[in-house]
Amino acid sequence: MQGNRVIRSNLSRITSLARFLFSAAYTKPSEFSTSVIKTNVFTPTNNFTFPFHFSSCSTSNLETLNAPKISILDEKDCSGSDNDDEEDIVATDVKQLKISDEGVLKDAKTLVDILREFSHKRSEMRNKIEECGIKVSSELVSEVLSWVRNDWEAAFTFFLWAGKQSGYAHSTREYHTMIAILGKVRKFDTAWALIDEMRGGETGPSLVTKQTLLILIRRYCAVHDVGRAINAFYAYKRFKFAVGIEDFQGLLSALCRYKNVQDAEHLMFCNKDVFPFNTKSFNIILNGWCNIIGSSREAERVWMEMSQRGICYDVVSFSCIISCYSKARNLHKVLRLFDQMKRMGIECDRKVYNAVIHALAKGRLVKDAISLMKSMEEKGVAPNVVTYNSLIKPLCKARKLDEARQAFDEMLQRGISPTIRTYHAFLDIIRTGEEVFGLLESMRKMGCQPTNDTYIMLIKKFSRWRQFDNVFKVWNEISENGNGPDRSSYTALIHALFLNGKLEEAHQYYMEMKEKQLLPEPKTDELLQDWSYNKQFVERQRASLKAHQPQSGQNTTVISKKSDQDREFLQQPETRRVYLNVEGCLVCLRFIPFMVAVLTVATKHMGLGTGGKECPCSDEPWSWQ
Template sequence: MISILAKMRKFDTAWALIDEMRGRGDRPSMVTPHTLLIMIRKYCAVHDVGRAVNAFYLHKKYGLEAGIDEFQGLLSALCRYKNVQDAEHLMFCNRTVFPLNTKSFNIILNGWCNVIIRPRDGERIWREMGKRGVAHDVVSYASLMSCYSKTNSLNMVLKLFNRMKQQGISPDRKVYNAVIHALVKAKHVNEAVNLLKTMEEKGIVPNIVTYNSLIKPLCKARRLDEARKVFDEMLQRSLRPTARTFNAFLRILKTGKEIFELLEKMKDMGCPPCYDTYIMLIRKFCRWRQLDDVFRLWSEMSENGLFPDRSSYIVLIHGLFLNGKLEEAHKYYEEMKSKQFLPEPKTDEMLQAWISGREVAEWGTMENQSDCNQLNKTVTKKFDEERDFLRQPETRRVVRKQGYSFWEK
């Protein structure tokens, strides 16, 4: 209940419910650190860092102890929703209360590497760990290698992979997934498959993420036959595909018929589309100017229990606006604001400009006739004044002074 209220931005109601959960008299308190963590995460989701930090410091109020685990929960929530810079600042400012350790650094490192995807900042945190004597572990390597694999830096991925083995750190599944992903993106498919076999020989069982690391780059490179072969192998291993697996295929399909057929296949396999699926397809159909399919997807999203969120509204409104459907875009814009979703600045600016232009046009239409009448009256009055002036006798004399003519004052 608290999670639902906070997700709908009913924060005051959520806090009132939490206050009711406090122990009174003989009744024990039902408020736990996880309760406050829910509020922290929801504040981070709307980028309200100040209130997220305030929620963390409420542990004492509810008779709870805020230890290193709770602090790392706060850092993780901030990084998860792209508030990585704030999380880093908070970690260093509280280093006397919550000593710096590998896990705290890994949270920030993962934020820069896998949420924001900034290799330069990831490298900076990596060096900072070395300067402060904080050891790099397999999670540290996995985060940085994953970042390099996403930015097509195969050489850096392999360099780190060899270094960690030299230091006696055994690669885990995440490390292998990052290397496989980087190899496939660099079109070294055979090497990626061989590494997959090596991974199995060492007793590390590939998971769905491993196969997604193979399928997504293959689809992006339009090597569909190889991607389908990997997909079939995954099914043979009794691994259930995720929405991300299907999204890789949906992203490269070229007709609406193929897309809706694959969507049906997803449902038949017990893998319903997620928000990312619908947002991607709405954007695609808007680009293709197939607005009937856009509204069909919009209806299906609600029918499947995925009620439109802020990102869904922004993509739909922007697509309708660019297709010249201004009235429809404005209707969904007002609907989004009524649900207290914050509009995207550029879309908001475009719609506000259109609304202002429409109001000016409507005002001009209503006032056009009266303005014309007023203008005619003004012109007529000015003409009459000039005519009367010309008919009046001249009463002033012209005088000459120093070779020039002047009106007599």
Template sequence: MNPTLLQTLLRNLVRRRSNHGFLSLLIQPHFNSSSFNHTHFFISTNSIGLKPFVTNQFSSSFSSKTIRGNNSDDFDKDEFDQTISDDDNYNGEEVGVKDEFFIRDVEIVMRILLDFRSNCKEARDKLEQCGVVVVTSNLVGEVLSRVRNDWEAAFTFFVWAGKQTGYSHSLRAYHSMIAILGKMRKFDTAWSLIREMKSLVTPQTLVIMMRKYCAVHDVGKAMSTFYALKRFKFEIGIEEFHGLLSALCRYKNVENAEQLLICNENTFPLDTKSFNIVLNGWCNVLANLRESNRFWRDMARRGIKRDVISYSSIISCYSKARRINDVLKLFSEMKESGITPDRKVYNAVIYALAKGMLFKEAINLMKNMEENSVVPNAVTYNSLIKGLCRNRRTNEARIHFDAMLQRGLYPSIHTCHILFGCLSSGEHVFELLESMKKNACCHPTNDTYVLLIKKFCEWRQHENVFKLWSKIVEDGLSPDRSSYTAMAHGLFWNGKVEEGFKYYKEMKEKGFLPERKTDEIFQAWLSGRKTEELCTLEQKNDKLDSGLSRKKKTNRFGRDLSQ
């Protein structure tokens, strides 16, 4: 059989099985699974009126709040991140003025957690002995933010802090810890915290769990958590349903979200906002032009009114596909329909023009944008700067960057990442990195360091790679999976295999699951090294045996008697 045909058949088979599993979850009114036992919160679909699917052959549509785009070429991460924070920083206290005592306490705790991160018991004992630390909500929030990629250190600190006199965990602290545990798939521990919260539990608490299950594509448990709202005596209305759709779409379970939307229209009537959530999933999370177009047409077929959010999503999808004519056609259609373009729509069109190297047209549209009382933001400039940088028009990119600053617009982290692509020396990279640290709006993130580690590996500047790694902790961050992967891969392909293996090993020790490719290259290297060591040992043994044999055949004067 043709290998390509075989792969296609296998993909289709896996997809059918996946759909069947999701369908069966909704069809069974008393669904039960031993894997759900730890929650004890399952509510059957019938208890809230959710309908089963009768077929997966259908189409559908989309409008209001949007979801994070996961496309690697997303023109507008800032634009599409407004409804859901990646760190799940939910309602709670904001960290206020950081006085010297607060900073001192944070440093003491962080030093203990970093020094004893491989031994939780010893870290806990050291925290008990430190004495001077005053535990407050701000302190807990700051520490959890810094160790969010090390769940054991975070949980050790969280448990210790909760036992300190005069302090009790706030809702924000619980949510932060639950998000950290969910990110590392420690769902049993997260549920134990939820049970501990008792009256503090809010619908948002369960939304965090839904998102984390969706992040690992466990749609069944995400839905079980959705039904658990009833168990906690919360109303299950359209807003909660939108939360489930958003969580599914945000982590690329868009097909499941669409099925859920269409098959439950009697319980949750189809509206523009519901369709917008799923449309944005197809357009900006998966960037699937074919499915986006199908869903867009189905929206019209079902009589769902399109709004400015609907148009911004579909236009952004065509923009990423470099379909400039279609972008301009949709832009005109929207205005003819009486819908006034907002900044997101203008940004999507400007992005398409800049990507198509139509910089003059993009700048003219920016002027038109201002004439219509729509003020450009950092995202608008990002599109121009990125396009100019890609076309090696660095001077023009800097002019627009300066113009952005003159407008009082602080560069976003995305803008700085684009500018890093224009730089050609390590000196300039570190200059921009230091200036980012002085700007509260674009302080370096793990993504910044991953980008720069890859850049320096490409330049084969190994000293700068290690220098960057040390700065991650200095900046109050903790290396995540992507950071370790970038170090391991970059060093490996630069011939620094032993150093790369050290980061690969440390990544696994910290509980991060390596990518399949990472596992393959280092397991192959280990296998080769063992084979090489075995061959070397055999050669040494052969030489030793040969020497002993030769010694036996010589007289006391060293003459070979075998001759």
């Protein structure tokens, strides 16, 4: 009898703990990027007012679809940026492409609508495309592929159809875009088949370039398949390309870009006889530890290694190490290296200034940061959007909204257009859903379209607030205004739903993700598979209990109430008799392993981000309109 009470008590504790775990809060990473972003100049006007009460400005009306477009990066700057964004694992630069022909835009939208409407009916999709009678051009193919790049089957179906149209042949750009899309979903065999097709046989000219192979190298690095990335590098010789130190540095850069820094460093040392050490090779490794991994300890080790081997530091070396200490909030070392750089006679570039300004702003030395910004301008180094982002983001985190608004206002007055990172800094501190959607609308009016990173951030924010209507509103906007949800978007939504107790919905989107052949992360797989297994286990036990219910009822002893009345209460101590529901107890006992499993899984995945409730209150009123 007492054992049953203990079981019920423990079960109550487990249930309470489970509810607590499901309501734990998402932890949002905050990282700073020192990458230089090209901007379009805004011209002041009085026709549009930004909702922060900053200066008025507008942008030119670009006749383009509201979606980011793909163009392959020419990744020559080894300093790079700390771009660990898993959404953009395509090694591509996302930018807006201007299309002047309205007919191409209309045709592209028609094709995209067909591809999305019949995404699960491939045969009907091909028939509808044939019936639309659209003339294919290189510009049209690039536009459509950029729109459907997160649905590789639709993209590949359209790519094959376009290649068969008379009067059109794929150029290198279209092949590169399609290979990048295939590599993103690990369809490497199909990607290699396209490369063989690009060779053109014995008579036609080959369209294969070093950039073609570099795209696949980056794809392999993105999925951490270092061996195949190196094999793709060796394929340079198979295609009769001369391999030089710059090509090897491209391999090192690709490895470091996707956090394979240790493998890149090992590869550099193993090939020191073929590709001798130089400053740029070490800078790639240094940047990997500094800005990609963010390990100041490993960065110091590589820094000392360069000194011991006689490798000269340059402005890129100092930019990397200063940026690393800036992110680590080590202002003392930032200023010491900044002084050392000046003593060595190395001219500071914009990236160094940006890193120091960011460190000063993080250290709440705003006046010093602004003074340094003026000093860099006096030396002929003009501030850019990254400079202002370096100032605005720490100010937002420190809740110094007036200073952040002033910096934003000054940036607009200089004709520097804000980037998505600028808006992310303000979105991060917004406290209500109305403010969020108000700022999103203002972003679009300013010509800055939200990216999947933006939507992922908002999904996590709204799930923290338990505002799931807004979560799904954002989810719908991904498809309506962007290129559709990708792997990272699904992962964010699934974790948000699961860790807030919405298990069935999380499993539904997990299955939808797999149907689209978007490979879930291993942690997502483990999370949902453990839950699915335990759910099936409980259902089997419940069915078994129902099957044995008559036997359980027959074995239950019915105690007459008269037995208590016939006793002499003065001769015996008073006792309490508990009448147990046998079936209910068995269900509780069967349910305990399931709850333990759920708790184990939830505890294991606390690092993925949880979903606790944050009070959407604001220290300062905001007016977005």
